[in-house]
Amino acid sequence: MITFLNQHGSELIIKTWEQIYISAFAIILGIIVAVPLGILLTRYDKTAKYVMSITGMLQTIPSLALLALMIPIFGIGKVPAIVALFIYSLLPILRNTYIGMKKVNKNLLDAARGLGMTTMQSIFKVEIPMSMPIIMSGIRLSTVYVISWSTLASYIGAGGLGDFIFNGLNLYNPSLIIGGTIPVTILAILADYLLGIFEKKVTPKTKRSEV
């Protein structure tokens, strides 16, 4: 392990950073698109069904194939990788946002409206806070997926820890494979853990004792 670190130490740091960069970019894009879209869809139930099934279909495309499909459109490198991973991140976030918003107690919505909240006030003061745990679990799920799938991004020249793994496969070098896999796993676990802490922060309290 020490020899591995001596040989590939600086490379490991760069590749890990690339991995983080690609995944984070895709996830942030996914959140920016999927959360508002999910909220919007709760106002248009009929459209929601179609949008859900389309994102569901996108999810079923094999990841390697999706990455390959990006090449004719975006060429090779980081951009097509980010786009492909972004598409994958959509469904869990979108679905959880939609379900979370839909599951908010109808009584509360009735009260919010009856007390004179505008639609926007109802969304931001009641619906989003109440559905935060479900939205966050969608984001966490997406994040773990995207981090592990972004290893495949190296196939289309996006870099990342996948480079180690594929080199290791080509060269029959198990230490390279393990050296690439372990950091990916650690990254995924760490991201999930950090998002878990973040989730607790943004989930509104409903009891004093939870302070």
Next chain:
Amino acid sequence: MQTAKEIISFQDVAKNYRGGNDAVENINITINEGEFVCLIGTSGSGKTTTMRMINRMIEPSRGKIIFKGKNLKTFDPVKLRRTIGYVIQNNGLMPHMTIKDNITLVPKLLKWSQDKMDRKATELIKLADLPESYLERYPAELSGGQQQRIGVVRALAADQDIILMDEPFGALDPITRDDLQDLVKHLQEELGKTIIFVTHDMDEALKLATHIVIMDSGHIIQDDTPDNILQHPASDFVKELLGEERLLQAQQNTLSVSDIMSKNPAKITLGQSLAEAIREMSLKHVDTLLVTDDNNKLKGFIDLETINDRYSKYSNVSDIYQPNRFKVKTTSYLRDTSERILKQGYKYVPVIDNDNNLIGIVTRASLVNIIYDAIWGSEELDNPEGIKLPDSIAKESDNA
């Protein structure tokens, strides 16, 4: 109530949902300031729909609603709702907000200063009869009844003068419900709020309302004061909703003596002899005769026992009759009479008009008939003979 200001008036309002029948139709209600209006009916009667049209949660399909002198449609729905209190069944408190934030939700929307909101919260938690320390708690830390108290006072936070309540106490236990009913009655009576209250509980409506609107399948069946509804139920549906027990009570409360008296009491005039009196008694199968003068003015009574004692010494009715200790006028309420008869042991009470003319008599038998008719009247038809009265009839009579 004649001087009361009209605050809301429904004019031929109807609501239909696409492809469905009319949810409500021909709704005409006038609500005056300071009234406690109960909309009552079975589920699906349109009572909630009607109520929700007042704060434009539901828009009428036809007809119009006049609110404070102007067409309701000219009000901005969001601003309108901030001026009308709103209380729903499962309290609708925001679980992620403290009690204080919940109470001051509308003031916050109206952008009050923090200082003013704090004062309001303190004032209202006192009105709800809860300790001030509860302001920092979350709704989940309060009992159901306490939560609904907050739900009720929240509706007053921006000094709303009209409050809509949609079956607010349906999910509470009877004791808690009683407390909260007292609270909302206080709001109407002491603070002069106009309350529009949807319920399916007739006891609740009769306890609280000054004005009851009975609805069934989208139509108004009766719109009147509780007393008038009890005395003159508009239809069998209303009677059924009220229940026979309440009707009976109401009847006793409002029937006048003339409604139940017998018109031809056994009587005798002052000038007649005791022999004639005895003959009259045996003819009518009674042991007491009312005594009048020749102009039918009531003088007193004479009973068999007295005649028996004194027959040897006297021969005329005028010699031994006794004055009546108790008599009633035709216009008196039955409730006052029945209590005397049943509790103080009078066998009968003579009924007179304003000039002391003997008009009739109320006996224990006629009272029992009233109670009997109201409670077991229908059974009598099915089972015309040999009905054994339950023990409770004795208690009923005592309460009457």
